[in-house]
Amino acid sequence: xxxxxxxxxxxxxxxxxxxxxxxxxxxxxxxxxxxxxxxxxxxxxxxxxxxxxxxxxxxxxxxxxxxxxxxxxxxxxxxxxxxxxxxxxxxxxxxxxxxxxxxxxxxxxxxxxxxxxxxxxxxxxxxxxxxxxxxxxxxxxxxxxxxxxxxxxxxxxxxxxxxxxxxxxxxxxxxxxxxxxxxxxxxxxxxxxxxxxxxxxxxxxxxxxxxxxxxxxxxxxxxxxxxxxxxxxxxxxxxxxxxxxxxxxxxxxxxxxxxxxxxxxxxxxxxxxxxxxxxxxxxxxxxxxxxxxxxxxxxxxxxxxxxxxxxxxxxxxxxxxxxxxxxxxxxxxxxxxxxxxxxxxxxxxxxxxxxxxxxxxxxxxxxxxxxxxxxxxxxxxxxxxxxxxxxxxxxxxxxxxxxxxxxxxxxxxxxxxxxxxxxxxxxxxxxxxxxxxxxxxxxxxxxxxxxxxxxxxxxxxxxxxxxxxxxxxxxxxxxxxxxxxxxxxxxxxxxxxxxxxxxxxxxxxxxxxxxxxxxxxxxxxxxxxxxxxxxxxxxxxxxxxxxxxxxxxxxxxxxxxxxxxxxxxxxxxxxxxxxxxxxxxxxxxxxxxxxxxxxxxxxxxxxxxxxxxxxxxxxxxxxxxxxxxxxxxxxxxxxxxxxxxxxxxxxxxxxxxxxxxxxxxxxxxxxxxxxxxxxxxxxxxxxxxx
Numbered sequence: 296x297x298x299x300x301x302x303x304x305x306x307x308x309x310x311x312x313x314x315x316x317x318x319x320x321x322x323x324x325x326x327x328x329x330x331x332x333x334x335x336x337x338x339x340x341x342x343x344x345x346x347x348x349x350x351x352x353x354x355x356x357x358x359x360x361x362x363x364x365x366x367x368x369x370x371x372x373x374x375x376x377x378x379x380x381x382x383x384x385x386x387x388x389x390x391x392x393x394x395x396x397x398x399x400x401x402x403x404x405x406x407x408x409x410x411x412x413x414x415x416x417x418x419x420x421x422x423x424x425x426x427x428x429x430x431x432x433x434x435x436x437x438x439x440x441x442x443x444x445x446x447x448x449x450x451x452x453x454x455x456x457x458x459x460x461x462x463x464x465x466x467x468x469x470x471x472x473x474x475x476x477x478x479x480x481x482x483x484x485x486x487x488x489x490x491x492x493x494x495x496x497x498x499x500x501x502x503x504x505x506x507x508x509x510x511x512x513x514x515x516x517x518x519x520x521x522x523x524x525x526x527x528x529x530x531x532x533x534x535x536x537x538x539x540x541x542x543x544x545x546x547x548x549x550x551x552x553x554x555x556x557x558x559x560x561x562x563x564x565x566x567x568x569x570x571x572x573x574x575x576x577x578x579x580x581x582x583x584x585x586x587x588x589x590x591x592x593x594x595x596x597x598x599x600x601x602x603x604x605x606x607x608x609x610x611x612x613x614x615x616x617x618x619x620x621x622x623x624x625x626x627x628x629x630x631x632x633x634x635x636x637x638x639x640x641x642x643x644x645x646x647x648x649x650x651x652x653x654x655x656x657x658x659x660x661x662x663x664x665x666x667x668x669x670x671x672x673x674x675x676x677x678x679x680x681x682x683x684x685x686x687x688x689x690x691x692x693x694x695x696x697x698x699x700x701x702x703x704x705x706x707x708x709x710x711x712x713x714x715x716x717x718x719x720x721x722x723x724x725x726x727x728x729x730x731x732x733x734x735x736x737x738x739x740x741x742x743x744x745x746x747x748x749x750x751x752x753x754x755x756x757x758x759x760x761x762x763x764x765x766x767x768x769x770x771x772x773x774x775x776x777x778x779x780x781x782x783x784x785x786x787x788x789x790x791x792x793x794x795x796x797x798x799x800x801x802x803x804x805x806x807x808x809x810x811x812x813x814x815x816x817x818x819x820x821x822x823x824x825x826x827x828x829x830x831x832x833x834x835x836x837x838x839x840x841x842x843x844x845x846x847x848x849x850x851x852x853x854x855x856x857x858x859x860x861x862x863x864x865x866x867x868x869x870x871x872x873x874x875x876x877x878x879x880x881x882x883x884x885x886x887x888x889x890x891x892x893x894x895x896x897x898x899x900x901x902x903x904x905x906x907x908x909x910x911x912x913x914x915x916x917x918x919x920x921x922x923x924x925x926x927x928x929x930x931x932x933x934x935x936x937x938x939x940x941x942x943x944x945x946x947x948x949x950x951x952x953x954x955x956x957x958x959x960x961x962x963x964x965x966x967x968x969x970x971x972x973x974x975x976x977x978x979x980x981x982x983x984x985x
Contacts, residue, residue: 302390303364306379307350309386310363316345316352318554319370325889334370335359340893342867355871355890358851371502371607385503402475407539410468410476411506417462418450418496418509427451429514430495437576438583438656447497447579450509454493454517477508477534493517494532497575499540499593500550502604508534510547510575510593531594543600548578548590553608559588561668566610566639570667571597572651573616573625580652584660586667589615589651597629602636611639613667619648623680627703630673635706642676643667674715677703678722693723697733824926827919828865829896833904834912835872836884841912842876845869848920853927868894932961 313329316322320331322345333343333354342356353360359369367378383390389405400406421427422444430451434444452458460479464470470487473479479487494511501507511532520526534540552569561568570581570589581589592601605612612633616622626642633640643666645654655663677700685696700722704715720730831849835842851870871890875882884901891897907915939954 312363355867401472407476422451450496452491456488459489477537502553504550508540543598546590568611569609570613570615577651580655584655613641617650618644640673641670643670674718824922825865831919832868833900836882836901839876839882
């Protein structure tokens, strides 16, 4: 999208970065800046700073930085054109692309929203009029009195073809605009009629609170035709797909969560939880019960796009569907998507098959809150569902029960899948080792084994995607298993084929003994690295000209995981010093202490290094770099060892051999780096023995 040159700057100037960031983090003023815990990574001590004067933000923990466009792109998972258009809409700037044909004003986003707003006003007035008496009675029966009807802007479309179209045309809107907004439909002969007729209407807004469409529930009287049979029209009808209304990207009620920046702290750890319910009235009933964190899909299937949308605003989801059979099946369909999205989960089914609106008709919001707090996670729910569906321990269909249970975790992260194994084994009353063996057999092709040239883990036709393949539920063959038929094997380091660490027995090669990584002396390396960083910060305050050299020798993106992660105070102090030097060419101790008040060692460290010579400063930098290289080397040895062991377990001997060579090279490098200064590592007794 090529926009006019001045539009980007106009949008940037009009946007209030503090206001936008405030939607995602609780900012507090500190001097001429604002500070908060970073919205891009978990931390307990604030290290995220916003500078309104510069129009920029920076996190001294994870390094995230940028302007208002970058922030919206990262948090909303948008491309730059999408972020620009979203911000432009919020500040009322119309975007015109360079070289494009003049915009069709009748179908522009601004015109469509104006038509929808007029329709909402019209529908609300119709609900309050004598013509809306039947709709009001229905809403009263659902527990939605006038106060809540107003709060959620509920409206009414009479059972006639032109209750809206006539008024909209008089207001100056064209038929093209009404059709493009999803408010009217063409019936031929140059005539259009209302899209919504005989329905109670719920306005649908996107995450920015922009009105994009409606959801309509038919009046109970019209659910059946004159003959008493069910009417051909749907019970619920949404706006049709338009430029603004995309069902797979919208959730009813999510705009309130997105704008209020509030959610249910279910676990007491600051996590943001929301309640996934089935219908519009359930969302409103939860709000009435002092649980304003509910949202619902728009009468359609829950999708992966919905999960991606939720992850922008929530850490966890409580699935609170109806307790009847249909509600439980709906929960079963939503869970695999939520699990694949790696959201924290709880599942609650209400007693007696009730929905939240019915339950709150006779119980209080605190009763529902208590049930939510006491609800179990997805594994507890699935264990109960397993017994209900297949009987205890899978009944007489254990393999089918196993397939059904595990398909929920097909897209889960490895950590979540591993956690599921123990729970699934417990639910099926079988040892975990046996469970893994059965999973492996399910993953293996029919008639299979692997001697026929097939890799373990390839799913047979018709098997669920959760079995086999990368990331699936596969238990690979352990060390010592023969290679696949025809799999190449090139001896080892020596001639003759066997190679160091391996052996041929008969016609099959058995895996070499795993190379145990040398023990990591964390007190020497990681702790030493953090101590070294303290000294380095003192050096940089005294001699900020060394910042460029430090950044090159100790790249923050490589150093962070080895120095306590982005939350490590020493690492944060180091990145803060680099950032301050990059911004102003110098590093003031007062500003550094203001950014990191919890680093009580800063003053003493800086004072100790204040009079250090340039050569002494370079020596400190060299020592820290050497410690960093040793720590990195130890991590590489450990990672290669684990990868090689995993490759052997999978029977991928070709990869295992490559990793074995890399591992030995890494061990040699580690030995060289660990040797005392002034000593030739190649002339040590260990080296001569090798």
